Amino acid sequence: MTEIFIRKNKNNKEIALIENGVLVEYYEEDDKQTRKEGNIYIGIVKDVIEGMQSAFVDIGTEKNSFIHLKDVLPKVDETKEKIDTSINIKNVLRPNQKILVQVKKDSNEKKGARVSTHINLPSKYIVLMPNTDIVTISQKIEDKKEQERLIKLVRENISKNNGAIIRTSAEGKEKEIVEDIKRIEAKWNKIINISINPDNNEPRLLYKSEDILEKILIDLVENKITKIVVNDKKEKETIQKMIEEIPEYKTVKIELKEKENFFEMYDIEKQILKSKNRKVWLKCGGFITIDKTEALTAIDVNTGKYTGDKKVEQTIFKVNKEATIEIAKQIRLRDTGGIIIVDYIDMTNQEDKNKIVKILKEELKKDRTKTQVEGFTKLDLMELTRKHICSHKE
Numbered sequence: 001m002t003e004i005f006i007r008k009n010k011n012n013k014e015i016a017l018i019e020n021g022v023l024v025e026y027y028e029e030d031d032k033q034t035r036k037e038g039n040i041y042i043g044i045v046k047d048v049i050e051g052m053q054s055a056f057v058d059i060g061t062e063k064n065s066f067i068h069l070k071d072v073l074p075k076v077d078e079t080k081e082k083i084d085t086s087i088n089i090k091n092v093l094r095p096n097q098k099i100l101v102q103v104k105k106d107s108n109e110k111k112g113a114r115v116s117t118h119i120n121l122p123s124k125y126i127v128l129m130p131n132t133d134i135v136t137i138s139q140k141i142e143d144k145k146e147q148e149r150l151i152k153l154v155r156e157n158i159s160k161n162n163g164a165i166i167r168t169s170a171e172g173k174e175k176e177i178v179e180d181i182k183r184i185e186a187k188w189n190k191i192i193n194i195s196i197n198p199d200n201n202e203p204r205l206l207y208k209s210e211d212i213l214e215k216i217l218i219d220l221v222e223n224k225i226t227k228i229v230v231n232d233k234k235e236k237e238t239i240q241k242m243i244e245e246i247p248e249y250k251t252v253k254i255e256l257k258e259k260e261n262f263f264e265m266y267d268i269e270k271q272i273l274k275s276k277n278r279k280v281w282l283k284c285g286g287f288i289t290i291d292k293t294e295a296l297t298a299i300d301v302n303t304g305k306y307t308g309d310k311k312v313e314q315t316i317f318k319v320n321k322e323a324t325i326e327i328a329k330q331i332r333l334r335d336t337g338g339i340i341i342v343d344y345i346d347m348t349n350q351e352d353k354n355k356i357v358k359i360l361k362e363e364l365k366k367d368r369t370k371t372q373v374e375g376f377t378k379l380d381l382m383e384l385t386r387k388h389i390c391s392h393k394e
Contacts, residue, residue: 001019001020001226002017002018002019002220002224002225002226003017003018003225003226003227003228003229004016004017004018004213004216004225004227004228004229005018005228005229005230005262005263005266005268006213006228006229006230006231006232006235006239007230007231007262007263008230008231008232008235011030012028012029012030013028013029013235014026014027014028014029014263014272015027015028015029015212015213015216016263016268016272017216017220018266018268021267022271023268023271023272023275023333024329024332024333024366025216025332025333025335025389026272026275026333026334026335027212027335027389029211029212035106035209035211035212036061036103036106036107036113037103037104037105037106037113037209038102038103038120038122038209038210039102039103039205039207039208039209040100040101040102040119040191040205040206040207041059041060041100041101041102041103041115041203041204041205041206042059042098042099042100042195042200042202042203042204042206043057043058043059043065043098043099043100043101043115043203044057044058044096044097044098044099044201044202044203045057045058045093045094045095045096045097045098045099046058046064046095047064047095048089048090048093048094048095049089050088050089050090052068053068053069053088053089054066054067054068054069054089055067055089055093056112057099057101057115058203059101059103059113059115059203059205060202060203060204060205061107061112061113062107063107063111063112063113064112065101065103065107065112065113065114065115066111066112066113066114066115067093067101067114067115067116067117068114069087069089069092071104071114071115071116071117071118072089072092072093072099072116072117073087073092074131074132075118075129075132075134098201099117100117100119100191100192100195100206101115101116101117102115102116102117102118102119102120103115104116117131118132119131119188120165121184121187121188121207122210122215122218123180123183123184123218124167124169124176124180124218124221124246125166125167125169125170125173125176125177125180126154126164126165126166126167126170126177126180126181126184127164127165127167128162128163128164128181128184128185128188129162129163129164129165130161130162130163130188131161131162132161132162132163133161133163134163134164135151135154135155135158135163135164135166136163136164136165136166137150137151137165137166138165138166138167138168138170139365140168140365141166141168141170141171146171146172150166150170150171150177151166153174153177153178154166154177154181157177157178157181158181158185159185162185162188164181168222169219169221169222187207191206191207194206212389213239213242214242215389217242217243217246217249218246219368220368221246221248221249222248225249225252226252226253227252227253227254227255228243228252228253228254228255229254229255229257229262229266230254230255230256230257231256231257231258231259231262232258233256233258236254236256239254240254275330275333275334278290278291280326280330281304282304282306282319282322282323282326283322284306284318284319284322285303285304285305285306286301286302286303286304286305286306286319286322286323287302287304288300288301288302288323288326288327288330289302290330290334290336292336295339296338296339296340296341297331297336297338297339297340297341298341298343299327299340299341299342299343300342300343301319301320301323301342301343301344301345302319302345303315303316303319303345306318306319313347313348313349313352316345316346316347316352317347317349317352317355317356319345320344320345320347320352320356321355321356321359323342323344324356324359324360324363325359325363327342327360328360328363328364328366328367329363331367331371331386332366332367332369335388335389336386336388337386337387337388338385338386338388339383339384339385340383340384340385340386341381341382341383342381342382342383342384343381343382344356344380344381344382346380347380353376356382357373357375357376357382360373360382360384361373367386368389369386369387369388369389370386370387371384371385371386371387372384372385372386
């Protein structure tokens with residue numbers, strides 16, 4: 001059973017995604033902050049920095065955004081980011097040039113937003129990738145015949161020079177996917193028509209990405225959300241209009257609970273507070289610690305109170321196994337993005353390491369965003385990267 005709880009306060013909004021009574025995702029939106037990630041702008045190149053193979057782009061926000069050469073060159077492989085190092089960015093971008101960009105990472109107190117010319121437009125069954133011929137598919141769709149069918153279907157119906165990522169929700173669908181492609185391509189064509197207008201020579205917002213709740217509803221359209229509980233009348237009306245646009249949510253109940261402590265009533269408050277702890281205990285008595293730095297998130301696995309009653313190798317594997325399941329849960333709950341390094345308790349058995357990698361990949365399938373497991377490094381550290389869902393968590 002999947003439910004969404006929304007608490008609207010004076011200055012912020014909290015969104016809790018609950019699965020069978022357990023908090024699995026939590027987001028907090030500050031009314032003073034404007035989320036720009038996913039927005040598409042007409043940008044004007046300001047400064048080209050040859051030494052960094054980068055440029056600053058004015059998108060009409062307080063701080064100029066930042067773009068790297070790899071985010072300007074055509075994408076040839078969705079899974080790789082290698083570029084030709086012989087290419088000089090000054091031969092690709094020039095000051096005062098008008099370019100169409102999408103915000104990939106929001107600005108913060110120190111830096112402007114990071115932008116890219118590689119546009120992603122999410123829809124119900126696909127993510128449209130204009131100006132590329134890449135068609136790839138969600139790793140969660142494992143049946144090879146279904147993969148081939150979906151890729152063939154999308155290739156036959158998508159316009160030339162457009163690519164796509166086929167989403168998990170596309171599994172078993174046909175007519176719906178074709179309609180979805182038409183709908184999202186129409187949206188893209190509208191954006192293009194505005195951008196090529198010769199009168200549009202100033203930085204300008206062309207497309208505003210969906211807010212967090214809207215994204216949750218689109219992403220979880222197949223998860224049979226049974227109920228949405230909210231504490232604000234206006235918010236309830238907004239949600240009602242939102243779900244009316246999605247036929248699959250016709251039966252979803254929207255309940256109004258105008259009590260300030262309604263998160264406590266449903267045992268959500270305790271789970272939120274627990275999700276912010278640096279130390280997370282495991283059932284076996286071991287624990288993990290989670291430390292976020294500007295460059296990466298470091299997770300350390302410890303045996304803690306658990307000593308085991310068998311061989312040392314079995315004790316270590318049991319802690320590492322429980323830690324793996326908890327790590328997958330915690331990075332989803334905390335919406336941890338970027339590089340994640342896990343320092344497991346040292347395992348001498350390669351078979352045990354392989355099992356841990358397999359368990360991690362399996363547990364990460366429950367997450368609705370993309371996580372790339374790179375495996376153990378030479379220093380025996382597990383390396384993975386995850387695309388966060390809400391930039392304000394960063």
